[in-house]
Every structure is written in C-alpha cells, then in structure tokens.
Amino acid sequence: MNHCHPHLFTTLLLTSLSVPIPTLAATLTGALTANSSSTDYYHITCAGNNNGVTDKLKISIMDLAPNTAPMMSAQLIQGMLAVNTTDPNDKDKKYSPEIALQRGDARYEVRINKTAVGIDSYSLNYQCVTKLGKPTLVTVNRIQNQ
C-alpha cells in the first residue's frame, strides 16, 4: 500500500531529473526569435519496442501564429542524409509535406529555421515507425533554442 508502482516511480524519477521520457508519436511547439539566423535544434532518438525495430523517422512542421512573412522550414539529418520540408502557408492549419529518413533505430537531427526577420512559432510533428507503420519509441532533446 505504501509502495509506489515501479513504472510510476521510474517516470517520476526521470521527470524529476529532467531526463527525456520515450513516447510514441508526439508534437512539440516552439518559437524562433526575430533574428533571421535563428535556428532551433533537436536530437530525436528512435528506439524499437514491442512493435519491432524502427524503420524511419517522419516529421512535418506547421507555421503557427503570428501570420508573418517568414516561411518556416525543418531539416531532418542522419549521418550523410538530409531532407527539407517547408510550410508554404502561414495562415492555414496544415502541416508541411511530410519528410522521412529510413535510418532505423538511431539519433536523428532536426533543425528549424525561417526565411526572414521576425518572431515566429511552430509545431513539429514527429513519429518513429516500423516498416509496417507501427509506432516505436521516440525521445526528444532540445539542443539549441533561439
């Protein structure tokens, strides 16, 4: 009765230590400052689970309010592979074209930037999946926040 459930204890411990907790698919929001060179930078790590090993990481980005001139882009990089996606319309509520890299269980890099001066915010959707499209574990570390 006095004992904490082991999974709950682990979750509480990791949270208290600010250790990222693996999840399935997820969305994060962020913002870039006015400087045109501003870039946010994340490490996203995919790990297999009961669904199997990871086949690929999929991401897309949505340019959120304010509706301003800069377009927002995200680059997905792993090893010597890189792909880009841009949200072409700031005023709708649609994500950019989805991009993916098939590099299995691995740490991927994601950079988010914009084409001009001005504060802007975004939503990043990310999911690690098996070859059958089932979700695997994903962990995000924010490396740089500009």
Added chain:
Amino acid sequence: MNDSILSLKKALIMPMLISVFSNNATAHDLNGSLGQASSAVDFYHIHCFDDSSYLEIELRDEAPSAAPLMSMQISVGERVYNTTDAKDADAAYSPSLQVTGNADEYYLITIDKTAAGKENYAVSYHCMTAQNFHTGTEIFPIADQ
C-alpha cells in the same frame, strides 16, 4: 643570360604549379544546384585549418528566378545558424554569417529551398584567423540532391 632566363622560368612556373596541385586555398566560391523536389538538400563539410578562428559564409540564389527561396544552415558542435537569400537572381548575397569554431574545425553546411523547382546557388566561404586573415580551407561534398 641563361641563368636569368632560368630564374625567370622558375619565377613564372613554380607559382602556377603550386596553384594547380595545392588543396590549400584561402577563400572559395562554390556553385551548385538543387533538384526539383522540395525536400532536396545539398550537404557539405568545410574544413578550416589549424590557425582558423571562424568561418565567414553567405549564399546567393542564382538564375533561374523562381518561386523557391534558398537558405543555408551552418552548424558546428551543437550550434546551428541560418541565412536566406531574400531575392532571387540579383547580385546580392544573403546576410553573411560569421560562425566561430575551434582551430582545425569542421563546419557542416546544408542548403535547401522552400518549394519544388530546380534552383542554382553560389556560396562564398572564407576560413579566417582571429586576426581576420584568410587561412586554409577545404570543402567536401557529402550529398548532392
């Protein structure tokens, strides 16, 4: 007479041979292109030699004058910066970035665009010492999309 001709030949030919065979230049301009896909990214490593302090770099979106805007990201260690050429096919480059690194540093460069359509670009890049002199530079193409 023969000695003076020989000296003249040496003076003219040796610098030419050095320029042909040396990989160590002090500043560079690079031209490249991105394919039709909106996801296309070109990817380079730039190596600044052991007396370098920072990399100065800028991008120019070249003809054809098309809808996509072109951007370039420069990363070193866990820092990343972006620059975008706001106007296509004019003579002006994007805002110049000065990215500080260690001596004997490798910088990772990615170049992308905001929409589908073929595009061409020029990159001007200079490895610089702390005293703002040019120093040795190498570039390695990693991915050409």
